[in-house]
Amino acid sequence: MKITINNKEIECQPNKTILEVAKENDIEIPTLCYQEGFEARAVCRICLVEVDNKLLPSCSTKAKEGMVISTESKKVLEARKINTELLMSKHIQSCFVESKEHELCKIAKNVGIRQAKFDSNKKTYIVDKGIAIVTDNNQCILCGRCVQACQMQNVNAIDFAYRSYHTKVTPAYENKLDDSVCVNCGQCLLACPVNAIYEKDDTKEVLKALKSKKHVIVQTAPAVRASLGEEFDLPAGTLVTGKMVSSLRKIGFKKIFDTQFGADLTIMEEAAELIKRLKENKNLPMITSCCPAWIKYIEHFYPEFLNHVSTCKSPHDMFGAIAKSYYKDKYKINKKDLVVVSVMPCTAKKFEIQRKEMKKEVDYVLTTRELARLIKIKKIDFNNLADEDFDAALGLSSGAGTIFGASGGVMEAALRTAYETATGKKLEMLEFNQIRGMSDFKEGSIIINGKTVNFAVVNGLHNAKEVLEQIKNKECKYDFIEVMACPGGCIAGGGQPIPTNKEIVEKRMQALYINDKNNTIRRSHENPAIIQLYEEFLGRPLSKKAEKLLHTNYIKRGI
């Protein structure tokens, strides 16, 4: 069918919104409340276009045969400007601009706002400073993207309350987020166009520790190296492992280690646990435990199935436990003096480290964004850094550890090791392509010692309910299930650079798989540092010592 946009005739498919058609034809219409992959709420009224003398939101209006549309008529521009003014006056009061300008600021600049026309916000709110997530209603422009994101996660921790300009986004009963069912996944903050939700900042604490006489070591998660570059304007999917390591050295960390070492360790324990459960036919399906947001989700919503969850701590916490035992003893460091910092793509890890069960094995979690902030505070010219390597031993890892960062990666890594250690045979094909990629739900099966093991990968929390209901109804055919809360896995975590969208996530994912492919060690059980750790210290997977240090238990939280 044909429509006309800005005097240009355009051929388009039926059943598309004006915004979609405009986008396909490189006609830019600014949007604020609209986010791809979600139903248009059409509330910000920024994406206006003029049709028949009427102003319509292009994000929710379907293009119709013969429509004559203007995206930049005087009427459009005037109305867009007023609506932007209205939002700016609600927001501006306490706006802090991150390294990158946020979406509203950009729009304001484009429509030519230099000074706010209306007085600043009439209402002020107390900022909710959570353990992992901070919400500042003073900056919120009520676009609803966070609410949609949280609905998408099937958590529904936040929603609108009150009406008129008293409207606010809040957990039920205006409780604090920490007292709600929020799982700290941070998907809401990735969705927010104005930074009204952000991670609890720990850079100051870390800088303080670095200034002290303490022995401060750092570990970095696999997903960070695939995204940190974006904070320095490198294209998505650029691996910056070497530069990341050298910047961390410059910042002043004593040792730079790799959480992938922890991931390899997790695989050793988890694969052994799986084989044990398969043998005993107990607590099956086993479900992975490396995502703290997922853990809090099941603790709240399905506590009756916590026995299915692997008891393994998450990789960075395993690392922390080893650092504060094996490493501390080996290098004769005073317990008081050892500080472990994790750089993670994830906000939920901030919550995880203060769980009682974790015994403060990791002292601080910095997100990818916070690390970028540190690098900028220290005025390090990131893009011109020479590549450097992780420190020995706890910095050595396999390709299996790398792919932990992507949805399906934990499963793939675990299967490589479970198969080979249980059968004593080598896998001919290391790649499990059926569980890679961005689909919501992925599955497959493998025969281990004559027994078929069915496995599944749940990509994003919103798909978890289905398998949990299967378990409830005793209809679950799987033996082993991976769940990652963030859609795409940790590379799409709440601590990652903004924007994080599907396109960018796919590029980051690609980078991790290439990294795995190029690694000479691709199986966790072949990582010599891991072998050495078991020989010198832990004995074997699931040994008493391993159980004590590397495994944990959970809390029945309920709702």
Next chain:
Amino acid sequence: MQILKNSNFRALSKIAGMKPEEVIELVKKSGLSGRGGANFPTGLKLEFTRSSQGEKYVIANADEGEPGTFKDKLILEKNPNNVIEGMIIAGYAIGSSKGYLYLRGEYSYLKNKLQKVINNAKKIADKLKIYFDIEIISGAGAYICGDETAIIESVEGKRGNPRLKPPFPANQGLFNKPTLINNVETLANLPLIILDKSWNNSFRLFSLSGNITKPGVYELESGASLKKLINLGKPKNKIKAVYFGCSGGCLPYEDIALNNEAVKEKGAMLGSCAIIAVDEKHNIVDVATNIAKFFEYESCGKCTPCREGTMRVLELLEKISLKKAANEDLELLEELCRVINETSLCGLGQSSTAHITTALKYFRKEFTDKLK
């Protein structure tokens, strides 16, 4: 009053012998149109909803919230039988067996009485093999819940916010099923149409209030003169302006015909036939400020222009009242009103500035007199 003639469920026995299509035809012929303010032909609405597939619902909109409107209250108090009977007739016509009566929070004192009527109606309908259940849902005092899609959200147990249209309720309404939503007065007329060949479509109920001594509901023919109505209200002082509720805007008091076309031609909207008279003792800026407070308070908060805009409109009007405003403030007010009207998501926001636009058209001097 025609509307207060108690049909006493006699229309039910009559429709029991009719096909639903015949009922719809009768309503179409009668010329009845929505009395909530939108004036959509009721027969057509029935037909549309009937032609949608699957399970369907009927909702009676008894959330009469427009300031100055109280005609539905009168009907619910004095002739509830017709309302309930009207719901059952509507259900029969569209092929639905479940209805909800969405009762304004402030009218909850009527709940027990209405429940009795429902129970009684059910017995009679069951005997006629017309199966229809009605549930009363209480509103919680939000003006926005007079909007049909906000009612739907509210009945579903959600926050009372309007939905985007399309989809329209006739296709996808309550629980995403085809839904017929009608105002109390519209429904109460249905049994009368079925029973009475002499039923007169031109009667309207006018809710009259303001600076008069005899406020109340008056039944007049559509197109009756405004003067006649105001005189029935016996004003003490000279009337200067009339407001059509809060959302219909205002006109200077002169003798015009009270029908949609005549009022619209002057730039206002007759809507649900609420007339608020304002006498010479009152300043229009004060009235405007008062109405602006109402909208600022009642905006549901969903979309930018209405949520933020109504608050800024009030701010500007207060500034004018306090004689602190300059001409550019007035210009900003006008621009803001235009954008709120043109870009708000639902009818509430869109109509929230009509009272200012019309006041500035007819009583501009009262505003400019207050500029600094």
